[in-house]
Amino acid sequence: MGSTLRSQYKNMTTSGVRTRRSRNWHRRLGMVLAACATALTTLPMASRALAQETGQTIQPIEPLPQPNAPAAPPITSDPVSPSLNSAPNFAPSSSANSSFAPTFEPNNCPFTLPPEFARETVRCGMVTVPERHSNPTGKTIRLGVAILKSKSANPQPDPLVMAQGGPGGSMLELLPAFLPSLAGMRDRDIILFDQRGTRYSEPFLFCQEVYDFKVQNARFPDSPALRDRYQAAVAGCRDRLKNSGVDLAAYNSLESAADVPLVVQAAGYGGPFNFYGVSYGTMLAQHLMRDFPDRLRSVILDSVAPLDTSFIVHLPRNTDRALRRFFEACRRDRLCGSTYTTLEQDFLGAVAKLRARPQVIQLPNYGELQDLLEGRLSIENLDPNRLAVPVLLDGDGFISAVSTAFYSSASIPKLPQALRETRQNSYAGILRVLPLLLFSKSQADGVYNSVMCSEDGGFTLAEVDASGVYPEIAPALLQAPEELLRTCQTWQVPPLAPKANQPVRSAVPSLLLSGELDQVTPPEFAERVARGLDRHYRYVLPGLSHAVFGSSDCVSQMMGGFLQAPDRAPNAACVSQMRTQFEVPKPLRFTPATANNLGISMVIPAGWRLSMQGLAPVWSEVDGSGFATGRVLAVSVAQQSTAEVLRSLPYPTRSLGERRYRNRRWQLYTIDNPSLASIVALYTRRGKTYVVAIDSDSLWHRDAVLEGVLSNFRIQSR
Template identity: 30%
Template sequence: MTVALAAALATPVAGARTLGSLEFTPCELAQPGTGATTRAECAVLEVPENPAEPQGRKLSLKVGLVAARAAEPQPDPVLFIAGGPGQSATESYPSIAGGFARLREKRHVLFIDQRGTGGSHRLACDFPDELAEAAASTEVQVQMARDCLASLDADLAMYTTSVAVTDLEALRQALGAPKLNVYGGSYGTRVAQEYARQFPDGVRSLVLDGVVPPELALGSEHSVNLEAALKALLARCAQQPACAEAFGKPYDTLYALRDRVRAAPEAVAARDPRTHAAREMRLDETAVAAIARLFAYTPETASLLPLLLQEANAGRPQSLVQQAALVYDSLVGQINHGMQLSVICAEDAPRLEAREQDANLILGNAIVGVTLNQCSVWPKGPVSEGFREPLRTDIPTLLLSGEFDPVTPPRYGEQVLASLGKARHLVGKGQGHILLGRGCTPKLAASFVDTLDPAGLDAGCLDVLDAPPFFTTYNGAEP
């Protein structure tokens, strides 16, 4: 690292800050659908849309920086990679900023909107929410993809993970080529691993949170993973006398509700939970599956499931659909569907197929079916050699999982751990998807990045983590 870059890294946030060839100016990051905002500094990085044609069309990528608190930051910043695929890093960061608090004591946190998301040539389409999309006919699903395709001005083959990681290296070079401490969450762990595979000299450490093995076809195991998480989560009701007395066996109630609305879908009149305006929502098999899936992502929403399922099955579904509306509304605009299809259609769809053994599970084959239908008309971009092979490296790596994660269960972390030379896998008891913001995990992540010694971490502080008790009434859990 040059003396000039080191001096720039320590520059206070008064007006513009120059790092390498990038000029950062103050900005504010907002998460769509929520009130979460974060003060930051933003810059623009220009890259070719097709890396093989450096003189061709250019993309302007949005880069963000949240400064270290130290007067003299360490020269190796932390790079945050968002999930999805299809989420913007600058839009996602406000919701996870607390998890980076300890890392920011000594290091800047950087993030770049992956091409096709946020402020980086966003590939967004006016798709309905997941419920309506999955419930649509094959013909409608394909037409949605065709309409999306026609609305986008982009070479859609150039938005795969294999291409996107070249932008991360372009960012590193523009910063003056410091070593990066790379944090990836969910799909971001796929990006982080591919970056480490293609550009190992640029990576000082890896933190993989909600781990996606390179061998995995996204969507292929969503149904069985959700099922396992729901069984384990809802089985906890029997261990809490007040829950067991109030709700019996919530897992059975989930299927009873699913079967009832499968046979006779319901139109539910309710008040919008944000505006209080009258709103009609549909409660059918697809809605029950999507609600169960989204509520399983965090311990807090999972703690509501037995109560909401019991009420809905008893003919009072208003609270369930209103809670679902809150979740959906907060997700609107966060996923850039065009970018998501460019990733999944190239990298995952060729290995997807509907499985008979999944057909009667809560999620069934809905995600696989939608993916295959839409990918039948979507351009397929490049996938690098070795992309689907385990990452084999001695780069120090910390892997994080939640015990009840419904999409990237702890066994995925163990799978990736097996091919790493200097790594450790930590599992948060009672936790769901993404662990960084939970308990002492921020402290452990910062300690790991400081020492590069995963084996030496004292992770006993995680022992206090657990899932919250289930709500037995709308006032909360039994004391």
């Protein structure tokens, strides 16, 4: 695998990634993910074939959309909580930064737009702000900013400012995925910014120590000793950042809220602005409504988190609530209810099975891919063993993975089938979101710790309510609050002034949006916040989960209508037509596909698109959240035995025997990794081996695609 990956990645890094690291990151990562499924299944084989026959490398046609990064951590991520003995922190007021003149320094955009948006006008740069707004002449920091210019000949004067959640997530890296959903809001400029300490701001408070801990220890069961080692990693990150001059206590919500008017000013807008925040970003919005009400024309709160309670305290019951409503929605749906009659039992059965017999599986290490594709890691120093991480999947880990799947509304329709396939020891449909959170280098761990410990962690374990929660999952859901309190003792930042945790009263026009199946910020949270908002419109979106923007055209239409007239309720007729959607196995439709350079023709599922071309073409299916959920790769290799071809794969295989399709006998091999639904088919003719690799997020879908592709596989006459 090592030499194979080196030959593939060498071309990527020598073609400009070292000199233009961030600019082409999304294109290169999209290229890798398109070919390698969720765990690098087909990429090495394609690279091997190309290196053997021509020395060429795979060429991407276009980058696949990147998944919408979840706006809050999963229940197994590193929770945080405040130190109870610290002194109050300074709270910036609306006049705290009045004497500071922010500057905008143009810079290259850290993303590549999809081809259909290549003509968009986007200005990117860095805005300088004080690290402490109470000391405008002191140390400064820089925030990454992107300004998407309006398409209107007469744009509205008030821009829309958009902030990501987390805390610690990056908004800039989401712009390519968000563009289609912004179509109804292009009558004004849109400002996206990375909050202080996050991915494209300086400094970036990423904890390499915590990332390394996860990669090195994910295969071990939970234990007191393991938790001690985790806290040592947190302490190592804390000390490194402090020694580099970072004031960890300055990376809190009040300082970040005071940044926003300066970002708008530096971008060239002097009047009121509109603000959109998702998940933690809704807390930032509430601080703006309290401290800078005169600057706000309107506010959109997506997946609302209240200020006067910690979401961590409610996590057990909110997760339980989302699961029960999901099961009930399936029961009430005619097709889902009749197909998946044991859905709840499948979930609880998988928890029990994995508690009794945990499994070590392999998950993709997205952080290593990021380092490689952005030039921080050279080919010569690449350790191929780090590209896939051994992870212990036990009962608690399975609960976490299912909860994490609810971060993507596009995952929910397929979740019943994914739960059913756990009976067959397949977890591909459950685990596709989890690696993006566990092994990402885009999340600013330091920001997450500083924000949560200063603002959202002032609770005791006695306040954590797990009453009525499934007894099979309650112990797992209580682990996050416990570890959260300990992490904040390690992080050592003071709590904010008491007003930071008081409900906001505001007359700013507000639109509050909640997903019916949100397991982190349920609709009840929005109702709680709405009590203090004099001019608000609140909606619950059926069938959606966390972070509803980008998941439904209905949401985009409502947001666009609200921005045009914040004093009137938006047209919400589309909400009544929404419901939880479910997918069940059904016959697939296929369309012809030809790879003339391979001398073959076949069919692929209708709607799939060619995502890589060359001598190893890949056709991909992408869901509404930007996840590639299915791929077909075709390649031919000369003078290679079956064993040599299989050795090019990163995972061991298991033979399924020989199967005849039309007049050809294919050798079938499944990838022996429960986190994948992948299969490789080989057919040898006249010294040449034809290879078809298929990845999917479910076994039935994989097998249906395989049947269609191989039944229509033809070798062209030369």
